[in-house]
Amino acid sequence: xxxxxxxxxxxxxxxxxxxxxxVSFNIHAGxxxxxxxxxxxxxxxxxxxxxxxxxxxxxxxxxxxxPLGQQFRNEAGIMFQxxxxxxxxxxxxMLIQFSRFYPKxxxxxxxxxxxxxxxxxxxxxxxxxGGQKQRVLLAIALINHPKILFLDEPxxxxxxxxxxxxxxxxxxxxxxxxxxxxxxxxMEEAYELCDEIAIMDHxxxxxxxxxxxxxxLHFNDVVVQLREQDILPMIGEEVFGATYRNGSAHxxxxxxxxxVKKLLQLKVPLEHLRxxxxxxxDLFLELTGKALRS
Amino acid sequence: xxxxxxxxxxxxxxxxxxxxxSALAWSILLPILIIIVxxxxxxxxxxxxxxxxxxxxxxxxxxxSNSAFKKFLATRYIQFIPVQVIDRNLKKIKRHQIDLLIDPxxxxxxINQTSPNGYxxxxxxxxxxxxxxxxxxxxxxxxxxVRYIDWVIPGVIAMNTMWGALFGIGFVIVRYRKMGVLKRLxxxxxxxxxxxxxxxxxxxxxxxxxxxxxxxxxxxxxxxxMFGSYLDLFLVFTLGCICLICCGxxxxxxxxxxEVANGLLNVISWPMMFLSGVWFSLEGAHPWMQKxxxxxxxxxxxxxAREIMIDGAGLAQVSDHLLVLMGTxxxxxxxGAKIFRWE
Numbered sequence: 001x002x003x004x005x006x007x008x009x010x011x012x013x014x015x016x017x018x019x020x021x022x023v024s025f026n027i028h029a030g031x032x033x034x035x036x037x038x039x040x041x042x043x044x045x046x047x048x049x050x051x052x053x054x055x056x057x058x059x060x061x062x063x064x065x066x067p068l069g070q071q072f073r074n075e076a077g078i079m080f081q082x083x084x085x086x087x088x089x090x091x092x093x094m095l096i097q098f099s100r101f102y103p104k105x106x107x108x109x110x111x112x113x114x115x116x117x118x119x120x121x122x123x124x125x126x127x128x129x130g131g132q133k134q135r136v137l138l139a140i141a142l143i144n145h146p147k148i149l150f151l152d153e154p155x156x157x158x159x160x161x162x163x164x165x166x167x168x169x170x171x172x173x174x175x176x177x178x179x180x181x182x183x184x185x186x187m188e189e190a191y192e193l194c195d196e197i198a199i200m201d202h203x204x205x206x207x208x209x210x211x212x213x214x215x216x217l218h219f220n221d222v223v224v225q226l227r228e229q230d231i232l233p234m235i236g237e238e239v240f241g242a243t244y245r246n247g248s249a250h251x252x253x254x255x256x257x258x259x260v261k262k263l264l265q266l267k268v269p270l271e272h273l274r275x276x277x278x279x280x281x282d283l284f285l286e287l288t289g290k291a292l293r294s
Numbered sequence: 295x296x297x298x299x300x301x302x303x304x305x306x307x308x309x310x311x312x313x314x315x316s317a318l319a320w321s322i323l324l325p326i327l328i329i330i331v332x333x334x335x336x337x338x339x340x341x342x343x344x345x346x347x348x349x350x351x352x353x354x355x356x357x358x359s360n361s362a363f364k365k366f367l368a369t370r371y372i373q374f375i376p377v378q379v380i381d382r383n384l385k386k387i388k389r390h391q392i393d394l395l396i397d398p399x400x401x402x403x404x405i406n407q408t409s410p411n412g413y414x415x416x417x418x419x420x421x422x423x424x425x426x427x428x429x430x431x432x433x434x435x436x437x438x439x440v441r442y443i444d445w446v447i448p449g450v451i452a453m454n455t456m457w458g459a460l461f462g463i464g465f466v467i468v469r470y471r472k473m474g475v476l477k478r479l480x481x482x483x484x485x486x487x488x489x490x491x492x493x494x495x496x497x498x499x500x501x502x503x504x505x506x507x508x509x510x511x512x513x514x515x516x517x518x519x520m521f522g523s524y525l526d527l528f529l530v531f532t533l534g535c536i537c538l539i540c541c542g543x544x545x546x547x548x549x550x551x552x553e554v555a556n557g558l559l560n561v562i563s564w565p566m567m568f569l570s571g572v573w574f575s576l577e578g579a580h581p582w583m584q585k586x587x588x589x590x591x592x593x594x595x596x597x598x599a600r601e602i603m604i605d606g607a608g609l610a611q612v613s614d615h616l617l618v619l620m621g622t623x624x625x626x627x628x629x630g631a632k633i634f635r636w637e
Contacts (some may be wrong), residue, residue: 040570051481052481053477053481053636053637054481069610070483073483074483076481078478078481080474080477081479083474083477084473084475084478085475085477085478086310086470087310087314087315088304088309088314089309089310089313090311093306093309094306097302097303097305097306098302098482100298100302101299101302101482101483101484102297102482102483124313134459137586192627232590268412280614282603
């Protein structure tokens with residue numbers, strides 16, 4: 001796959017604060033890359049630098065080997081984290097307005113059909129629900145039939161139905177050959193949609209690979225999960241190094257047999273025992289820590 | 295392609311404007327109400343302060359007339375303005391900029407027959423001269439008289455232009471920036487100059503339409519003077535609109551807070567309204583205030599419109615005002631475009 005977006009030694013400073021610190025990576029054409037990180041990690045600043053919305057303090061970004069310019073503007077689709085639509089304008093008028101900004105545009109009727117906008121097509125943009133608004137914003141981002149699509153936390157604040165609906169639509173875009181770069185706080189979303197993920201913290205990329213490759217690289221163990229009430233906290237912590245959250249005890253082990261054997265010896269009831277593989281959330285917390293971020 | 299983008303932004307802004315009923319009402323109904331209210335208020339009632347100009351001559355005036363004039367000079371609530379020449383001040387009487395002109399040496403005075411203020415000041419003058427040997431000699435200003443409404447209407451239309459331009463442009467751009475609409479536009483091929491051009495065009499045609507409607511409406515209700523060319527007047531108001539729109543663009547170029555924008559727009563618009571001679575003449579005001587008034591675009595719009603409507607002036611006679619408006623527009627637009635920020 002050819003490289004569509006090349007990022008080299010990208011730095012963005014706001015006064016004394018370094019929001020993005022020497023970030024370099026490539027995005028291959030047709031891939032979906034997820035940018036993950038805790039709040040304040042520099043995800044949005046990075047994606048806005050790549051979108052050409054912000055100017056880097058130093059470093060280079062090239063699109064198909066050229067600096068971001070008019071061709072990039074014509075071929076990029078962007079969906080911001082918080083976008084307000086112009087008021088007193090209907091969805092259809094908004095789509096027509098944006099279609100006039102680009103030399104090549106998608107068929108509006110097809111977009112309306114594909115993204116199920118018919119029912120609120122003639123509705124004022126102020127009266128849209130959260131899910132409807134995100135669908136409209138995605139349709140606007142796709143109005144120029146983009147070769148590269150930027151999605152900044154596209155499903156934040158949506159209910160599970162709307163989120164799954166949006167995932168379906170993003171998959172459709174990907175299937176049509178577009179390159180996608182998305183930021184998200186939902187590990188499940190990243191795992192479902194992305195071919196590659198890059199985890200950011202303190203303005204730097206601390207891990208970047210395919211999700212399964214990253215999991216294989218960082219973990220060779222599984223999590224044995226029990227009800228908190230079934231295992232005494234003292235035993236859990238001292239014998240197994242268990243952690244407790246949401247009424248469950250989590251024991252991380254690379255030897256399931258000996259762990260289960262030990263639990264049986266301690267007469268811990270195993271009716272509610274579950275064994276699960278380590279997931280992206282575990283990886284994320286392991287790499288970025290559990291301390292709260294502002 | 296550029297014009298297609300400008301057209302898209304132009305259409306979107308107009309659609310938004312016409313569907314926002316409160317903005318529409320503010321732009322069209324309020325100026326009409328203001329004109330009606332103020333026209334009646336100012337034609338039926340007297341301003342609190344009268345203005346009397348008196349000729350200052352090197353020759354010594356007679357003791358009698360001097361004494362009577364001194365008595366008149368002691369009248370309260372009249373602002374006395376020393377002047378050197380008669381001709382220019384006769385024009386000011388016609389235009390209600392001063393209420394009475396007197397030559398103390400000859401006791402001759404000039405008033406505007408249609409001026410309510412002139413009528414009252416004349417009574418006070420006669421009272422002051424009651425024991426004088428030589429009674430004051432009345433001279434009515436020759437030619438057509440200019441009523442207050444003739445004088446005030448060009449200013450009111452100019453003032454409406456100012457409100458519409460400053461707040462219509464300033465607030466909209468700041469609101470767009472605050473909401474993130476500008477950020478979204480920046481992610482498209484739209485360039486800042488295209489966006490600004492669309493905003494200027496959209497506001498310009500709205501203001502021109504509103505001004506035309508107000509002009510026609512006022513012409514229907516009040517038979518005011520229009521001695522000059524309609525085309526010249528159109529040009530003056532168009533240039534005035536552009537200049538004031540550019541002023542709004544400059545204010546909104548970087549601000550992203552509506553409260554700050556509101557404060558700044560008020561700080562600019564209120565002094566402009568009172569110092570530009572829209573409602574009352576600055577005749578006799580402190581010289582620095584008169585100089586400051588000349589730096590305000592609204593002064594030049596008002597003055598040029600008055601000269602065309604009341605005096606029948608042509609473009610050549612108002613060219614100084616037009617040049618100031620053009621120069622100011624270019625300067626403000628260049629600075630505004632230079633410092634414009636999408637976010």
